[in-house]
Amino acid sequence: MHELSVTESLLEIALRHGKSANASHITDLYLVIGQLSSLIDDSVQFYWDIVSKDTLAEGANLHFQRISTQIRCLDCASCFVPAGEDLSCPNCLSTRIEVTAGDEFFLEAINVET
Amino acid sequence: MVEKIKVIENILSANDNLAQENRARFDQAGLLALNFMASPGAGKTSLVEVTVKSLAGRFRLAVIDGDIATSLDADRAAAAGAIAVQINTGGECHLDAVMVREALPLLDLDAIDLLIVENVGNLVCPASFQLGTHKNILIASIPEGDDKPYKYPGMYRGVAVLVINKIDLLPYVDFDMDFFKRGVELLNPGVLTFPVSCKTGDGLLNWVEWLVSEIENHREKVAG
Numbered sequence: 106m107h108e109l110s111v112t113e114s115l116l117e118i119a120l121r122h123g124k125s126a127n128a129s130h131i132t133d134l135y136l137v138i139g140q141l142s143s144l145i146d147d148s149v150q151f152y153w154d155i156v157s158k159d160t161l162a163e164g165a166n167l168h169f170q171r172i173s174t175q176i177r178c179l180d181c182a183s184c185f186v187p188a189g190e191d192l193s194c195p196n197c198l199s200t201r202i203e204v205t206a207g208d209e210f211f212l213e214a215i216n217v218e219t
Numbered sequence: 220m221v222e223k224i225k226v227i228e229n230i231l232s233a234n235d236n237l238a239q240e241n242r243a244r245f246d247q248a249g250l251l252a253l254n255f256m257a258s259p260g261a262g263k264t265s266l267v268e269v270t271v272k273s274l275a276g277r278f279r280l281a282v283i284d285g286d287i288a289t290s291l292d293a294d295r296a297a298a299a300g301a302i303a304v305q306i307n308t309g310g311e312c313h314l315d316a317v318m319v320r321e322a323l324p325l326l327d328l329d330a331i332d333l334l335i336v337e338n339v340g341n342l343v344c345p346a347s348f349q350l351g352t353h354k355n356i357l358i359a360s361i362p363e364g365d366d367k368p369y370k371y372p373g374m375y376r377g378v379a380v381l382v383i384n385k386i387d388l389l390p391y392v393d394f395d396m397d398f399f400k401r402g403v404e405l406l407n408p409g410v411l412t413f414p415v416s417c418k419t420g421d422g423l424l425n426w427v428e429w430l431v432s433e434i435e436n437h438r439e440k441v442a443g
Contacts, residue, residue, distance in 0.1 A: 190370065219222060
C-alpha cells in the first residue's frame with residue numbers, strides 16, 4: 106500500500122487532537138484497520154518511528170485492531186468470513202454479496218499525558 | 220495524568236477534505252472530471268489518445284498525467300490534441316488530492332468540458348485516495364490475466380466504469396472472460412463495462428457515445 110502517506114496522515118490527526126487536549130505527550134494510538142485495506146502493520150510502525158520523531162507523539166505505541174472481512178449473501182442472507190480470495194457464498198454459491206465489515210480504516214482514540 | 224481521547228477519524232481524512240474542495244472547483248467550472256486508473260501498461264494513455272481524438276472539435280479536453288517520472292504520457296496526450304499537464308510524483312505510487320489541486324492553476328478550468336486525470340499505473344494505492352473527480356474509471360487489459368479482480372478487490376470495488384482493453388489479444392492469451400467477469404460481479408455488481416481495443420478501434424464507439432452523454436448530462440445538471 107502507501108504506508109508513508111498513511112503514517113504522515115496519522116501523525117497529523119494525532120497531533121491535532123493531542124494539541125486541542127493540551128497534551129504534553131501522546132503515548133498511544135488505537136487504529137482500527139479492516140482486512141480489505143491491505144495495510145502492513147510493520148511498515149507503518151517503521152515509518153512511524155521516523156515521522157513522529159521530535160513531535161508530541163514521539164515514541165507513541167501503535168495498537169492495531171484488525172477487523173476480518175465479513176460478507177452477507179444477498180440471496181440466502183447467510184453471513185460468512187470468506188476463505189481466501191473467493192468472496193462467493195459458501196452456502197448457496199451465489200455471487201450476489203455485500204461486504205459488511207473489513208473496510209475500516211480509522212484512528213479510534215489516542216492516549217495523552219497532560 | 221494519562222487520558223484517553225476519542226478520535227474516530229478516517230486516517231485519510233485530510234485527503235478526503237481536499238478532494239471535496241477539488242470537486243467544488245470542477246463543479247463551479249461545469250466540467251466533468253474522470254480518474255483513469257489501471258496497472259502499468261494496460262492502456263490508460265492509449266485510451267486518453269483515442270478519446271481526445273474522438274472528441275476533438277466537439278468538446279474541450281484537458282489531461283492531468285500522473286507519473287513517478289518523465290512527461291512521456293502528457294506529451295502523448297498533447298500530441299493527440301488535449302491540453303496536458305504532467306505531475307511527477309517523485310516516487311509516490313499514486314496521485315492524491317493535493318497533487319491534483321496543485322496542477323489546477325495550470326489549467327483554465329472554465330474553458331474545459333472534460334478533464335481526465337491519468338493516475339499512476341498501480342492497482343492498489345490509487346484506489347484509496349479520492350481526487351475529487353466525478354467518476355473512477357478502471358482500465359483492465361487482457362494480457363494482465365483474468366485473476367485481477369480477485370487479487371485487487373479494493374480497486375475493482377471502487378470504480379463506476381470498467382474498460383477492458385486489448386480484446387484483440389483474446390485469441391492469443393489464456394484469459395477466461397467468464398472467470399474474470401465473475402470476479403468483477405462479486406465486487407461490483409452491474410458495473411458499466413466497455414470491452415475495447417484501442418489498437419483496432421473495436422468497441423470504442425460505445426465508450427465515446429457514453430462519454431458524450433455523460434459530458435452533456437453533467438453540463439445540464441450543473442447548469443440546472
